[in-house]
Amino acid sequence: MIPELHTQILERATAPYFDTGRFNYHWGRGKLGRDPIFPGLIDHGIFPSNARVLDLGCGRGLLASWLLAAEQIANEGRWPAGTPQPPRNLHFHGVELMGCEADCGNHALSVFGSRVRLAQGDVRHVDIAEVDVVAILDVLHYINYDDQERVFDRIHAALPPGGLFLTRIGDAAAGLPFRFSQVVDKAMSFAQGHRLPRMWCRPLHDWVEALERRGFVVKTQPMSQGTPFANVMIEARIQNA
Numbered sequence: 572m573i574p575e576l577h578t579q580i581l582e583r584a585t586a587p588y589f590d591t592g593r594f595n596y597h598w599g600r601g602k603l604g605r606d607p608i609f610p611g612l613i614d615h616g617i618f619p620s621n622a623r624v625l626d627l628g629c630g631r632g633l634l635a636s637w638l639l640a641a642e643q644i645a646n647e648g649r650w651p652a653g654t655p656q657p658p659r660n661l662h663f664h665g666v667e668l669m670g671c672e673a674d675c676g677n678h679a680l681s682v683f684g685s686r687v688r689l690a691q692g693d694v695r696h697v698d699i700a701e702v703d704v705v706a707i708l709d710v711l712h713y714i715n716y717d718d719q720e721r722v723f724d725r726i727h728a729a730l731p732p733g734g735l736f737l738t739r740i741g742d743a744a745a746g747l748p749f750r751f752s753q754v755v756d757k758a759m760s761f762a763q764g765h766r767l768p769r770m771w772c773r774p775l776h777d778w779v780e781a782l783e784r785r786g787f788v789v790k791t792q793p794m795s796q797g798t799p800f801a802n803v804m805i806e807a808r809i810q811n812a
């Protein structure tokens with residue numbers, strides 16, 4: 572993504588958080604400004620238009636904010652020619668363990684009307700139905716292995732043919748970069764008010780195997796460019812009938 576476009580989306584996506592407090596605003600700017608997954612989602616055309624998206628462990632709703640801000644810019648005719656178009660007409664339902672983060676996101680993202688709705692809830696128990704895309708970004712390692720397996724089963728059962736389960740994980744086989752990401756993750760988690768959690772990580776091949784075993788068609792790509800981490804984005808799709 573060209574830097575000018577990245578800056579434009581960043582400004583548009585984070586402005587709504589300004590009124591929710593300095594911390595939320597700067598958190599959003601840091602994350603959307605530096606995490607390669609956000610431009611990557613648009614550059615690689617990951618989200619289909621018109622999708623109903625369930626974002627589990629959505630935090631303050633930055634994924635929705637990024638993609639809806641990109642759509643607005645494109646709809647205003649200000650999207651640079653020759654660059655991949657953003658998805659249109661997405662609707663987001665986010666679920667987040669920390670009620671205060673869901674509240675913050677709802678407050679900020681009311682600028683997008685009824686396109687975003689965040690709620691307090693637990694990824695392990697939430698209803699998964701009537702969705703086209705389920706996103707779980709940097710969250711799975713907070714729930715234990717049995718719960719991970721049950722969540723995979725429920726996502727697989729809920730998605731229609733062509734549906735997408737998008738996740739990002741840390742590759743536990745990646746050595747030092749993985750261990751570094753764990754330290755940062757624990758520090759961030761602590762800063763957000765969680766107790767220092769145990770984490771349930773796996774090597775990449777293990778995540779892929781767990782998804783393929785259920786019939787997902789899986790594609791992976793490294794998604795930590797420009798950071799010292801070992802994160803990998805996993806696209807797990809239900810085959811079209």
Ligand SMILES: C[S@@+](CC[C@H](N)C(=O)[O-])C[C@H]1O[C@@H](n2cnc3c(N)ncnc32)[C@H](O)[C@@H]1O
Pocket residue numbers: 602627628629630631633634666667668669672692693694695707708709710713714
């Ligand atoms: C590293 S943050 C990622 C936030 C967001 N997915 C993103 O990419 O910006 C992990 C989030 O998962 C949430 N979380 C952890 N365990 C959860 C659970 N069992 N159910 C719902 N959310 C959970 C945390 O509160 C935190 O907001």
